Amino acid sequence: MAHARQDDTLTAAPPPGFLDDLKAISERKRRTLMLAHEYMVPNRVETFVGLGLPLVIGRREGYRIWDLDGHELLDLHLNGGTYNLGHRHPDALAALNDALADWDIGNHHFPSEPRALLAEKLARLTPGDLHYTVFAAGGSEANDVAIKSARYATGRRKIVCLESGFHGSNGLSGAAGNDDNARYFHSDFPADFVKVPFNDLDAMQNALTPGDIAAVLIETIPATAGFCPPQDGYLEGVKSLCERFGTLYIADEVQTGLGRTGKLWAVENWGIEPDILVTGKGLSAGLYPIAAVVMTRAVGAWLKEKGWGYVSTFGGAEIGCLVASRVLDICSSESSLANARSISEYLGKQLTELQRRHPFLTGIRRTGLVMGLEFDDAMGGILMSTQLYKHGLWAMFAGFDFSVLQFKPGLLVDEPYCDLVIAKLEAALSDVENKRAAG
Numbered sequence: 001m002a003h004a005r006q007d008d009t010l011t012a013a014p015p016p017g018f019l020d021d022l023k024a025i026s027e028r029k030r031r032t033l034m035l036a037h038e039y040m041v042p043n044r045v046e047t048f049v050g051l052g053l054p055l056v057i058g059r060r061e062g063y064r065i066w067d068l069d070g071h072e073l074l075d076l077h078l079n080g081g082t083y084n085l086g087h088r089h090p091d092a093l094a095a096l097n098d099a100l101a102d103w104d105i106g107n108h109h110f111p112s113e114p115r116a117l118l119a120e121k122l123a124r125l126t127p128g129d130l131h132y133t134v135f136a137a138g139g140s141e142a143n144d145v146a147i148k149s150a151r152y153a154t155g156r157r158k159i160v161c162l163e164s165g166f167h168g169s170n171g172l173s174g175a176a177g178n179d180d181n182a183r184y185f186h187s188d189f190p191a192d193f194v195k196v197p198f199n200d201l202d203a204m205q206n207a208l209t210p211g212d213i214a215a216v217l218i219e220t221i222p223a224t225a226g227f228c229p230p231q232d233g234y235l236e237g238v239k240s241l242c243e244r245f246g247t248l249y250i251a252d253e254v255q256t257g258l259g260r261t262g263k264l265w266a267v268e269n270w271g272i273e274p275d276i277l278v279t280g281k282g283l284s285a286g287l288y289p290i291a292a293v294v295m296t297r298a299v300g301a302w303l304k305e306k307g308w309g310y311v312s313t314f315g316g317a318e319i320g321c322l323v324a325s326r327v328l329d330i331c332s333s334e335s336s337l338a339n340a341r342s343i344s345e346y347l348g349k350q351l352t353e354l355q356r357r358h359p360f361l362t363g364i365r366r367t368g369l370v371m372g373l374e375f376d377d378a379m380g381g382i383l384m385s386t387q388l389y390k391h392g393l394w395a396m397f398a399g400f401d402f403s404v405l406q407f408k409p410g411l412l413v414d415e416p417y418c419d420l421v422i423a424k425l426e427a428a429l430s431d432v433e434n435k436r437a438a439g
């Protein structure tokens with residue numbers, strides 16, 4: 001019945017003008033775009049269509065996706081690393097199917113075998129003394145738990161975060177990120193969330209000096225800002241300032257963890273042992289939502305006092321735990337990590353070559369497979385997203401810096417795949433440069 005009603009609405013509605021420019025669009029895709037526009041997020045649908053990115057993802061396999069109308073795209077977006085292992089990775093899919101045979105979400109009040117085993121694995125695989133895990137259904141929720149845990153552990157309220165950080169869209173995680181969005185929803189807490197610029201140790205020191213900061217919440221390589229790497233000594237400096245002022249260090253590894261930098265966790269590249277580590281996205285294999293907050297015994301002391309201090313029906317769903325456990329095995333294997341490192345080098349060389357031939361490509365940010373490309377135009381990232389889409393590659397511009405393209409190859413890609421990526425990138429660069437030359 002619900003379907004019939006939607007169809008009636010659509011038949012009655014005049015086609016919205018935003019689809020007028022789309023040529024040769026199937027009825028199925030047109031209907032999906034119109035339904036999404038009518039019943040979901042009109043502004044987002046209009047924006048993507050307006051940019052020439054009318055993507056409606058249909059088939060997906062490995063590191064490729066196909067638009068509903070068949071347009072094939074190499075996936076260099078991976079939804080922020082959700083598809084780090086590729087879409088529908090066979091082992092993760094097998095873990096999911098096996099799980100479905102015997103398990104369900106479970107009852108979050110009680111001890112559970114898949115949840116307990118995954119928590120033990122996370123304690124083993126995370127750096128330093130990280131010990132307790134609280135599971136969540138997504139990264140935003142996990143960051144909220146991290147902030148609350150830090151507040152209770154220190155008895156302090158304030159959190160320092162980066163002006164260019166993104167930690168999710170919920171209450172606390174939303175307030176910790178970009179100010180515009182939180183303010184828009186009257187959900188900012190300027191007195192509680194102190195924002196400092198990235199790579200500025202003096203600003204960090206000034207913020208921490210009063211001694212009233214519970215935690216620094218920081219993405220190891222800020223994703224939405226376009227993966228600008230930390231300068232030498234920055235993260236180590238932040239950590240030692242934290243120790244000096246009794247402030248906890250929360251590493252948001254939602255995008256940078258799970259092998260993407262060539263180490264299982266990006267913080268390991270700088271020898272940082274955080275007090276709290278947050279992971280999500282790729283932990284799910286893109287198959288079953290799950291995120292996790294891993295904290296030291298000291299930070300997680302509340303777990304010994306207040307068993308119901310945090311409960312989440314879907315956090316740590318047993319099916320998700322079984323998938324995540326397989327994901328961790330794959331991501332932590334030496335062969336996956338070695339692949340990340342060698343592919344990073346391979347792409348790094350080719351990108352440097354491209355940069356020599358194409359002045360529009362002005363900079364390459366690269367930490368393992370965590371990459372951002374800089375262009376000679378304030379809107380260069382958007383221009384390249386659109387042009388690459390035409391050439392069969394989906395990579396998304398950085399949300400806080402439209403001059404940059406997030407460039408995210410998967411953990412298990414091989415050299416022939418990278419050659420295709422580079423060929424498409426070169427074609428898109430030539431197109432943009434020719435258009436600019438033609439004025």
Ligand SMILES: Cc1ncc(COP(=O)(O)O)c(C=O)c1O
Binds near residue numbers: 080138
């Ligand atoms: C670094 C980082 N942290 C947290 C989140 C929030 O994760 P989720 O969308 O699962 O709530 C994101 C999402 O993009 C992210 O990039």
